[in-house]
Amino acid sequence: MFCIQCEQTIRTPAGNGCSYSQGMCGKLAETSDLQDLLIYVLQGVSAYAVKAREFDIIDHEIDTFVPKAFFATLTNVNFDDARLVEYVEQANAYRGRLQDAYETACAAKGVTPAELSAPAQLILATSKPEMITQAALAAPNRGDVHEDILGLRLLCLYGLKGAAAYMEHARVLSQTNDEVAGQFHEIMAFLGEDSVDVDKLFATSMEIGQLNYKVMAMLDEGETASFGHPEPTQVNTVAVKGKAILVSGHDMVDLELILKQTEGKGINVFTHGEMLPALAYPEFKKYPHLVGNYGSAWQNQQKEFANFPGAVVMTSNCIIDPNVGSYADRIFTRSIVGWPGVTHLVGDDFTQVIEKALELDGFTYDEIPHLITIGFARNALMAAAPAVIENVKNGSIKHFFLVGGCDGDKAERSYFTDIATQAPDDSVIMTLGCGKYKFNKLEFGDVNGIPRLLDIGQCNDSYSAIQLAIALSEAFECEINELPLSLVLSWFEQKAIVVLLTLLSLGVKNIRTGPTPPAFLTPNLLKILEDKFGLRNTTTVEEDLKTMLNVA
Ligand code: FSO
Ligand code: SF4
Numbered sequence: 001m002f003c004i005q006c007e008q009t010i011r012t013p014a015g016n017g018c019s020y021s022q023g024m025c026g027k028l029a030e031t032s033d034l035q036d037l038l039i040y041v042l043q044g045v046s047a048y049a050v051k052a053r054e055f056d057i058i059d060h061e062i063d064t065f066v067p068k069a070f071f072a073t074l075t076n077v078n079f080d081d082a083r084l085v086e087y088v089e090q091a092n093a094y095r096g097r098l099q100d101a102y103e104t105a106c107a108a109k110g111v112t113p114a115e116l117s118a119p120a121q122l123i124l125a126t127s128k129p130e131m132i133t134q135a136a137l138a139a140p141n142r143g144d145v146h147e148d149i150l151g152l153r154l155l156c157l158y159g160l161k162g163a164a165a166y167m168e169h170a171r172v173l174s175q176t177n178d179e180v181a182g183q184f185h186e187i188m189a190f191l192g193e194d195s196v197d198v199d200k201l202f203a204t205s206m207e208i209g210q211l212n213y214k215v216m217a218m219l220d221e222g223e224t225a226s227f228g229h230p231e232p233t234q235v236n237t238v239a240v241k242g243k244a245i246l247v248s249g250h251d252m253v254d255l256e257l258i259l260k261q262t263e264g265k266g267i268n269v270f271t272h273g274e275m276l277p278a279l280a281y282p283e284f285k286k287y288p289h290l291v292g293n294y295g296s297a298w299q300n301q302q303k304e305f306a307n308f309p310g311a312v313v314m315t316s317n318c319i320i321d322p323n324v325g326s327y328a329d330r331i332f333t334r335s336i337v338g339w340p341g342v343t344h345l346v347g348d349d350f351t352q353v354i355e356k357a358l359e360l361d362g363f364t365y366d367e368i369p370h371l372i373t374i375g376f377a378r379n380a381l382m383a384a385a386p387a388v389i390e391n392v393k394n395g396s397i398k399h400f401f402l403v404g405g406c407d408g409d410k411a412e413r414s415y416f417t418d419i420a421t422q423a424p425d426d427s428v429i430m431t432l433g434c435g436k437y438k439f440n441k442l443e444f445g446d447v448n449g450i451p452r453l454l455d456i457g458q459c460n461d462s463y464s465a466i467q468l469a470i471a472l473s474e475a476f477e478c479e480i481n482e483l484p485l486s487l488v489l490s491w492f493e494q495k496a497i498v499v500l501l502t503l504l505s506l507g508v509k510n511i512r513t514g515p516t517p518p519a520f521l522t523p524n525l526l527k528i529l530e531d532k533f534g535l536r537n538t539t540t541v542e543e544d545l546k547t548m549l550n551v552a
Contacts, residue, residue: 001029002036002141004520005158006075007408007492016519017141025076026321033135034084034128035073039157040138041091042066043192044119046185048098051114053182055105062094063181064171066188067164072336074161075493076298076318080338085128092124119192143194147522152201154520155497156208157191160184162498163212166219166460168336169316172253173222180218183211209505212498216463220378227252228282229379230457234371235279236292237441240268243362244310245353246294248272248301250458251315252281254334258313259287261350267357270294272304274434275315277457280375292369296437297407305331309363311356313345317493330356372440376430376454378464382471387450388428389475392484396447399427399549400472400485402465404456404499405435405513406492412515413438416490418541420444420453424549428452430468433459435490462499466506480508486548487511488538491518504533512548514538 003009004017008024021029045066052059069087072078099120106113118137125131136142140157141150167184170176187204195201245267247255255278259269268291271278276293278284295304298318305312306325315334322328322339332353333344343352376384391397401423403416417438420429429452431440436455444452456464473480489500491513503511510533517526517537529535538544545551 001032002139003027003032004140004154005161005494007406007516007518008410009519011516011519027079030132031079031081031084033132034081034088035078036138036140037131037135038069038084038088038091039073039140040119040192041088041095041122041124042070043117043188044122045091045095045098046188047116047120047192048095048102049185050182050189051116052098052102052105053185055102055109057098057101057105058178058181059094059098059101060176062098063176063178063185065090065094067167067184068171068336070161070164070188071168072338074165074317074495076320077316077336078338079319080340080344081128082340083338083344085131088124088131095120117189117193145194145196148524149196149198149201151520151522151525152198152205153191153195155501155518155525156187156201156204158494158520159205159208159212159498159501160187160191162494162496163208163215165316165495166212166215166498169250169460170215170219170222172251173219173226175218175222177214177218180211180214183207187211205501206505208498209501209503212502213463213466213506216460216502219460220463223252223281224379227256227278227284230277230280230375230377231282232373232380233280233285233375234373235276236369237294237372238292238367238370239294239363239365240291241363241366243267243357243360244270244308245357246270246272246305246308246310246312247275247315248298248312249315249317249334249337250274250460251335252278252284254313254315255284257348258350258353259284259290262289262354263287265354265358267310267354268362272301272312273298273318274458277374277377277455277461280377280457297434299407299409301325309361311353311360313350313353330360332356370441373451373453374455374457377457377461378467381454381456381464381468384450385468385471385475387448389472391448391450392476397426397428397450398484399424400483401427401429401548402432402485402487403429403435403490404432404462404465404487405459405490405496407434407437407490408492408515410515413490415514415538415541416488419488419545422541422545425452428454430454430456430465432456432461432465433490433496459495459499462502466503469508480506481510488544489513490515504529504535508533510534510536512536512538512544
């Protein structure tokens, strides 16, 4: 096992990465090995997809499958070996299908088929134990490679993983694009070639950022076309009496299905984690039994789900061991998510979830509502832009902070709460991702009617933040980097990595990331990123606020 993809990876003086029998997230060595093998076979599929495209052969089923299966290997997504073996076998079958199509097209044109990279040539083992043995070939740190090259390869691999996750989120909202899929396959295939070309690897990381920018635009389009534009909305965050279902993850199509199927059944539906922003979309306001958000970010789920007296649905990341809080019999997984022994739902029927919720007590009491305001995505931000610009011009707003990214349970993450609470009163704080749960129930007041805390939405809604930054830079006729705007990213997993690559590829400078730098980036690579983009790690709140506000 070798996995170093997330912020909580094992760091020791002797070397970084989870490489023993189990990762910090609970992922077992065999599961990790199967994920490596899956990625390797997917790289082979992509290699053939690239070649097949030379003959205008596009297989949409395979274009859908590859990013989706890749998504299963993100942190805290799929811990179920049986499902991973199925993905590996399916990938292998698809690779064969594309190979046949490509070679048939070559034969028809009298062309000799190209010799492809090792992942395209792998002869897959037929049993799980043999697959595990074969996984050594596929380890992300395979070969004897300089640590800087490995770091760059991993930056690309993990960034592309994040983009794959957003591609799948966009796809469920009917947003697909052949060009984007083609570009994705090219990068995936390239990463299977084990390049040692530093310049090409670096350029690829920027390409992944650009690719993800397009994917986030597709996702924004899919969400707003399906559910309308989020609008500022007050959301209850405490218990409401009645039977209950809690919906977590990012997939709002699942939320909608659950809401439709629970109509008139006396069940209240709550959002959890990254599903919170759904409550701001007009389409979801049609459902009076969508009563609010319960709980906070992913790392608290073992306590929060244990206390939730109903059924829980994980539509995407992040899942952690449900046996710890003893709720494995009332949590359900969807799509790419998996936990051994937990019921996995395929298709659009949520009857099992509904029956489970009806069986359970639900909340037997009402709590006094605690309201928070959400819903400042693209349109709402643009509507507020003239007032914001006016307040910047008259000196009432002096600075903007974008505090985005993931949450986690390290004590150092109090940094993000402190940045928000210690930011001066004449500043506005924008949030996105699940990192906001550290402070989104606190009071921040307003500046001349403009709330000081503006929640933009899920981590992928960084697209909205980028649009606002572009609008502000146009209004003030300056570069984004000249705006009084500081970006502080709390990173945890691969979606945050790709959002960072997107921002860097757009030329955004001086971003701070924390609480620790990615362990796969070597000191040399961190130095390059600092020199080129001013990217730096968070230090102390006092120091960072001073620099961000340019206070002497
Ligand atoms: Fe959080 Fe998990 Fe959006 Fe991530 S729930 S950590 S970056 O998967 O997705 O912010
Ligand atoms: Fe370790 Fe993170 Fe990989 Fe889990 S996902 S094995 S914690 S690096």
